[in-house]
Amino acid sequence: MTTEPTVLTETEPTLAAVDESVFYFANELEYSRLYSQRYDGSDLKLIVDAYVYRVQQVGNSVYYLDYDNLCVYHIPTGKASVLIENVFDYTIDGNHLVYYLDMEEV
Secondary structure, eight states: OOOOOEEOOOOSOOOSOOOTTEEEEEEGGGTTEEEEEETTSOOOEEEEOSOOEEEEEETTEEEEEETTEEEEEETTTTEEEEEEESEEEEEEETTEEEEEEOTTTO
8 A cells, every 4th residue: 555645734833932952752761651851851751651662853743653553742732642543653754754554453
């Protein structure tokens, strides 16, 4: 099955500028939950209380896999949501989101 890549666009209005001194990651010391932290090591915060992996920030959005769901966390609004279910893997190429479906689950 071939599909066109999804073009990444802002789906919600930007409420505030993204703090470039903060990064997002799957904290393996906390069961791979989504956390944010300042580059200086301060201000560690739990963002999403779920097992996440393949975390990638693009602009003011953080993309990650939650088991077989491709999810997004919108930084300015603080909202997380499932974009696509039954995803095996994904990548971001420029402003295109390319994802791979698990055909056994579809």
